[in-house]
Amino acid sequence: MSKKSTDKLWLSGNEALALGAYEAGVKVASGYPGTPSTEIMENLSKYDGVYTEWAPNEKVGLEVALGASFVGVRALATMKHVGMNVAADPLFTSAYTGIRGGLVIINADDPEMHSSQNEQDNRNYAFAAKLPMLEPCDPQEAKEFLKTAYWLSEGYDTPVIVRTTTRIAHVKGQVSPGEKTSSSVKPEIVKDAAKFVMLPANARNRRKFVTERMKKLSEFAETFPENRIEWGDGTRGFITSGISYLYVKEVFPEASVLKLGMVWPLPEKMIRSFAEQVDELFIVEELDPFLELHIKAMGIRCHGKDLIPAEGELNPGIVKKAITGEESSGFAPVALPPRPPNMCPGCPHRGLFYALAKQKVFVAGDIGCYTLGFLPPLSSMDSCVCMGAGVSAVHGMAKALGEEGMGKEVAVIGDSTFAHSGITGLLNIVYNDSYSTVIILDNRITAMTGQQPNPGSGTNIKGEPAQMLNFEELCRAIGVRNVVTFNPHKINEARKILKEEINRPEPSVVISRAPCVLIPSEKKRVKVPYRTRLENCTGCMACLGLGCPAIHWVPITPEEAAKLGFKEKQKGHSQISVELCNGCGQCAELCKFDAIGKEEDR
Amino acid sequence: MNGKGNILFCGVGGQGILLASEVTAYSLLAAGMEVRKSEVHGMAQRGGSVTAHLRYGGKVYSPLISPGEADIVVAFEMMEAVRYLPYMHSGSKIIVNTHKIYPPVVATGKMVYPENVLDELTSRDIHVRELNAFDIANGVGEVRAVNIVMVGVLSTYLPVDEQVYVDVMHERIPERFRDVNIRAFQEGRKTAAL
Ligand SMILES: Cc1ncc(C[n+]2csc(CCOP(=O)(O)OP(=O)(O)O)c2C)c(N)n1
Numbered sequence: 140m141s142k143k144s145t146d147k148l149w150l151s152g153n154e155a156l157a158l159g160a161y162e163a164g165v166k167v168a169s170g171y172p173g174t175p176s177t178e179i180m181e182n183l184s185k186y187d188g189v190y191t192e193w194a195p196n197e198k199v200g201l202e203v204a205l206g207a208s209f210v211g212v213r214a215l216a217t218m219k220h221v222g223m224n225v226a227a228d229p230l231f232t233s234a235y236t237g238i239r240g241g242l243v244i245i246n247a248d249d250p251e252m253h254s255s256q257n258e259q260d261n262r263n264y265a266f267a268a269k270l271p272m273l274e275p276c277d278p279q280e281a282k283e284f285l286k287t288a289y290w291l292s293e294g295y296d297t298p299v300i301v302r303t304t305t306r307i308a309h310v311k312g313q314v315s316p317g318e319k320t321s322s323s324v325k326p327e328i329v330k331d332a333a334k335f336v337m338l339p340a341n342a343r344n345r346r347k348f349v350t351e352r353m354k355k356l357s358e359f360a361e362t363f364p365e366n367r368i369e370w371g372d373g374t375r376g377f378i379t380s381g382i383s384y385l386y387v388k389e390v391f392p393e394a395s396v397l398k399l400g401m402v403w404p405l406p407e408k409m410i411r412s413f414a415e416q417v418d419e420l421f422i423v424e425e426l427d428p429f430l431e432l433h434i435k436a437m438g439i440r441c442h443g444k445d446l447i448p449a450e451g452e453l454n455p456g457i458v459k460k461a462i463t464g465e466e467s468s469g470f471a472p473v474a475l476p477p478r479p480p481n482m483c484p485g486c487p488h489r490g491l492f493y494a495l496a497k498q499k500v501f502v503a504g505d506i507g508c509y510t511l512g513f514l515p516p517l518s519s520m521d522s523c524v525c526m527g528a529g530v531s532a533v534h535g536m537a538k539a540l541g542e543e544g545m546g547k548e549v550a551v552i553g554d555s556t557f558a559h560s561g562i563t564g565l566l567n568i569v570y571n572d573s574y575s576t577v578i579i580l581d582n583r584i585t586a587m588t589g590q591q592p593n594p595g596s597g598t599n600i601k602g603e604p605a606q607m608l609n610f611e612e613l614c615r616a617i618g619v620r621n622v623v624t625f626n627p628h629k630i631n632e633a634r635k636i637l638k639e640e641i642n643r644p645e646p647s648v649v650i651s652r653a654p655c656v657l658i659p660s661e662k663k664r665v666k667v668p669y670r671t672r673l674e675n676c677t678g679c680m681a682c683l684g685l686g687c688p689a690i691h692w693v694p695i696t697p698e699e700a701a702k703l704g705f706k707e708k709q710k711g712h713s714q715i716s717v718e719l720c721n722g723c724g725q726c727a728e729l730c731k732f733d734a735i736g737k738e739e740d741r
Numbered sequence: 742m743n744g745k746g747n748i749l750f751c752g753v754g755g756q757g758i759l760l761a762s763e764v765t766a767y768s769l770l771a772a773g774m775e776v777r778k779s780e781v782h783g784m785a786q787r788g789g790s791v792t793a794h795l796r797y798g799g800k801v802y803s804p805l806i807s808p809g810e811a812d813i814v815v816a817f818e819m820m821e822a823v824r825y826l827p828y829m830h831s832g833s834k835i836i837v838n839t840h841k842i843y844p845p846v847v848a849t850g851k852m853v854y855p856e857n858v859l860d861e862l863t864s865r866d867i868h869v870r871e872l873n874a875f876d877i878a879n880g881v882g883e884v885r886a887v888n889i890v891m892v893g894v895l896s897t898y899l900p901v902d903e904q905v906y907v908d909v910m911h912e913r914i915p916e917r918f919r920d921v922n923i924r925a926f927q928e929g930r931k932t933a934a935l
């Protein structure tokens with residue numbers, strides 16, 4: 140759906156980045172899904188001539204790209220901001236080895252945490268790892284900057300980070316396609332220990348190179364056309380980058396603006412001269428005072444976070460209010476029932492969490508669709524920190540509480556998350572021997588980010604058949620003696636098994652396996668919906684405890700109750716919206732009055 | 742009706758809001774306008790409250806609409822229409838699908854769906870156009886075409902010829918859904934003319 144009748148394309152930032160990677164002649168690209176970065180790899184996988192893959196995690200992805208670069212091809216790694224934490228180890232040392240084929244890392248930050256557990260500002264990584272970072276402001280720039288990044292990477296022997304945010308990644312705008320470029324580097328094996336073997340002696344030499352390189356890049360920044368001054372009225376001058384640039388232009392179209400296309404290293408001379416020529420200098424940036432701190436360190440006076448919020452996203456209204464005090468006025472909000480996201484009708488996770496809620500244990504959770512098990516009515520997740528944390532933390536709890544804690548805590552982790560970061564934690568449980576129980580929620584897919592295949596799915600990024608990870612065998616191979624698998628839609632059986640395994644005095648793994656309703660084969664499968672047999676419903680509300688979006692409560696008056704043939708004191712009945720029901724049968728399993736049945740049984 | 746404006750689409754994940762905003766954006770582009778659009782993916786798909794911001798005409802910088810600056814709001818669900826009041830100003834126009842979707846707290850009987858919720862809009866200086874897009878879509882034989890019914894109504898507020906939308910739908914919508922969607926679009930337009 141991207142081609143327009145004229146020559147310009149209508150693309151999201153992520154689609155534009157994929158096109159940019161294609162036009163830059165990228166040969167190998169590896170990434171792990173994560174909002175708002177996921178669509179880059181999904182789109183790139185549709186182009187010919189570029190190898191793409193979903194790696195188990197971001198560290199693996201970056202190392203794959205680094206290997207490709209070492210043999211002289213252009214390589215790409217994509218990740219969301221927290222993925223950079225996982226990939227930080229290779230990131231910092233790849234700054235020392237440098238590259239052979241151009242190497243670019245696309246990092247997507249998520250100010251406002253639309254879909255994330257924190258809102259860290261990854262511009263700080265560029266500073267800390269001593270790497271150049273480009274920051275586009277719209278889809279067209281996203282594509283161009285990615286191509287520029289390859290040119291910089293090969294020109295300065297450095298990995299380059301391209302940083303986006305949600306409002307770049309998921310904004311659509313017009314983009315002109317361009318020429319395909321290619322690298323002058325020859326793909327071949329080159330042995331160069333002094334460059335690639337980072338032992339202390341070699342690393343000390345490369346450390347000097349890094350300093351030299353950053354000096355050269357600082358000089359380059361002074362003349363880089365994407366660091367540009369747009370002169371206007373000189374009373375207020377703005378230094379800004381990325382999406383904040385567009386907000387500044389929207390609110391102050393007449394002001395002087397220094398737009399930084401490269402946010403690290405900074406063009407000190409350009410900044411100094413700009414600052415001297417405006418009456419008052421404002422730094423407008425989302426999240427941390429990154430530019431502000433470095434500009435203040437140059438001894439330049441400016442406004443920044445004294446006015447502009449450091450938390451959450453900006454928008455033109457916020458920028459205007461911060462600088463002029465004028466508020467854009469809409470109507471006051473009205474209190475309404477909240478509408479949080481919910482798991483799909485028929486989601487297998489719902490059955491598992493319903494069964495788990497009855498165990499009254501501490502559920503050390505993790506990140507995925509299943510994190511929604513935290514919300515009422517299931518309310519059965521008690522911690523969620525980062526991918527893999529639940530499995531490691533439950534062992535820590537067991538060691539801290541000893542006998543006292545036995546049977547009182549459990550870890551839950553999704554299949555993709557388990558492959559990403561859960562295996563090492565499980566290994567620790569076995570090796571350092573605790574009674575911990577880990578539940579793997581195997582819905583065959585990475586669902587949260589939009590159904591990407593993972594090592595357990597049996598398909599690769601292009602949907603072709605791939606080796607399928609056998610979770611049971613893996614767990615046994617690392618020494619877990621108790622491995623049980625069940626179908627979470629069978630809630631009553633699930634309850635029994637969970638009770639047994641959680642109370643087991645040695646390591647155990649429970650695999651809760653049923654497919655996500657949104658994977659293609661499930662969407663195609665004809666499902667027989669369930670229906671309320673109204674005459675049998677006693678209004679006990681047992682089925683409502685699932686929180687399935689296809690079931691709702693219909694309150695009734697005593698007169699209506701009488702009319703419907705219910706007991707007078709019955710306050711209402713449950714009702715299934717047949718068009719939403721995916722036929723999982725969980726609610727029928729919970730109903731003790733035979734008031735829910737398959738439509739075909741009628 | 743002028744050649745510049747901010748349109749806020751809002752509703753519930755799964756209602757086809759992104760496609761509605763895409764068809765609108767393509768039609769404005771085909772009419773030669775500058776357009777920017779912003780969406781949030783991810784959590785939004787799981788039945789939560791969803792928005793898409795679309796800005797067109799003139800020189801468009803920010804892809805986001807600021808509070809108080811939506812000229813037209815296209816609300817796919819009644820309660821969501823009211824939730825985005827802070828984006829509306831005196832004289833804003835709003836198209837509301839009167840179909841209700843219960844959020845979990847209502848579906849589980851913990852809270853009730855606010856009665857006469859549209860009074861919150863009609864009691865203010867806002868032009869409200871109500872319609873049951875669900876019934877209309879059902880009438881053309883495809884309940885999933887609610888989004889295109891809404892586009893049909895919206896099209897009567899925008900400076901773009903009807904034919905441009907039809908051409909866009911011919912180009913963008915897979916053949917097997919095309920006719921029913923074009924019918925949904927035309928029914929939407931008809932409702933707007935009433
Ligand atoms: C380090 C890191 N990378 C990526 C993400 C984004 N992310 C959150 S949950 C998730 C996938 C979860 O998949 P799975 O564990 O299979 O659970 P499901 O959503 O299928 O229930 C991803 C990729 C993240 N939060 N942290």
Ligand code: SF4
Nearest residue numbers: 483486508586655656
């Ligand atoms: S997308 Fe899949 S895993 Fe996520 S809530 Fe829906 S059914 Fe469950």
Ligand code: SF4
Nearest residue numbers: 485687720721724726
């Ligand atoms: S069978 Fe019951 S729990 Fe499952 S999707 Fe249908 S209504 Fe929801």
